[in-house]
Amino acid sequence: MITDPAVIDELITQFHFLQCADADFVRQFFGGTKVIHLPADQPICQQGMQCSHLALVIEGTARVYKIGENGREITLYRIGPGESCILTASCILSQKPFPAFAVSEQPIEAVIISTSDVVRWSNNEQAWRDYLFRLISERLSDVISVVEEVAFRRVDRRLAGYLLQNSDNGSNRMQVTHQSIASDLGTSREVVSRILKDFEQQGLISITRGAITLEDRDHLNDKSTE
């Protein structure tokens, strides 16, 4: 049961379906759910698990990823505020095991919904169902983009794009390890290190332990698209 008016307010602004839904559903929603907090770097879902709850993220982010036989990882997509782990929903409704892993990256505040509510609302509440459908469509697009990336684009170009996207546009700095980049891109740490060193020698970035600073966004952009 959620009663804190501040939380209720925040939820209503972040989750559009609560605005579209009828009052009865909204009452049910706040009556049957609760807010949880999760520290950073906690495993959320294990591959093969049966999902017992669905989480709607209010604050923080999670990363959904695959692990290969060799132990390498690749990020499928991230879940941020206003979103939810749609794979979980999909698993609940199709009663299949979760096909990937998920961990919290920043500390997470989320609404927890039981499987029975997920199923019941999916049957009864159009706004809720639209929300799920839209989200899963977006994930499908995301994952298709990942396929395109790994199947066709060279690692150095993907890496250049990655740096541009994930660095603070003002300070041009980002706190990351080569390993974490490799895990996002689905390649190995050594490859990332090599290419980064290349970029550094070309004056595009500078590298320190645990952080990278972009020195020349323009040429990096050329690299990423060339």
Add this chain to the structure above:
Amino acid sequence: MITDPAVIDELITQFHFLQCADADFVRQFFGGTKVIHLPADQPICQQGMQCSHLALVIEGTARVYKIGENGREITLYRIGPGESCILTASCILSQKPFPAFAVSEQPIEAVIISTSDVVRWSNNEQAWRDYLFRLISERLSDVISVVEEVAFRRVDRRLAGYLLQNSDNGSNRMQVTHQSIASDLGTSREVVSRILKDFEQQGLISITRGAITLEDRDHLNDKSTE
């Protein structure tokens, strides 16, 4: 408008949602749709297109794939009888352009549904919405599997598995070009040719122009999992 009782019968057996839906919807469905026929190897969707119709496949198959900058292709999934191009539905409902290509492989018989019907039924008819949701969930799983394959598995192993899955289990024969295999796996023709020749020299398969015969399924299976 669909009136042929044989077609109606076939549709009802193949599309489960027509059995769950209420009589009124079923009447609407057959009243507002029509059956089309499409020869093999016809483009169905182009990347970037706005989808104007949704097709439910009765007979035949289609291939949904991505094309990379270099012209290489990779198959995301196939659409068979009882299924539909869920990406189309997703595009219709989220009003985004289609993010891939689709072509017919065998000649296709399909039911065509207008976007307005897709949207209206999604709002009103639970059986229909469940059908779409289940299908899109499956596609998401499919595409996640593709990511896993291309990101982590070696091409020779993937190819061995591909041969086992796509050959006739009785005759052990399959009619394919190396190029078409490459396009499914997301690699290049040369790589496929080289590995196939390897397999042939090991006595696992025999190769003729446009066809492959499996000679030793057991060892091929070892190859695919080793």
Add this chain to the structure above:
DNA sequence: TGGCAGTGTGTGACTTTGTCACATACTATG
């Protein structure tokens, strides 16, 4: 019936990417 276009396959040289086995360097903490 021989030539010819279109399609399918083979090959070698080279680049890029992934793997393995290390060495080295930085950082926090007791």
Add this chain to the structure above:
DNA sequence: CATAGTATGTGACAAAGTCACACACTGCCA
């Protein structure tokens, strides 16, 4: 300030992708 844990560097090699061809098979038409 020693040391364990984490982060990065490196060289040798294997796997995969690219490029520029050569060559072979098939169907068709003059």
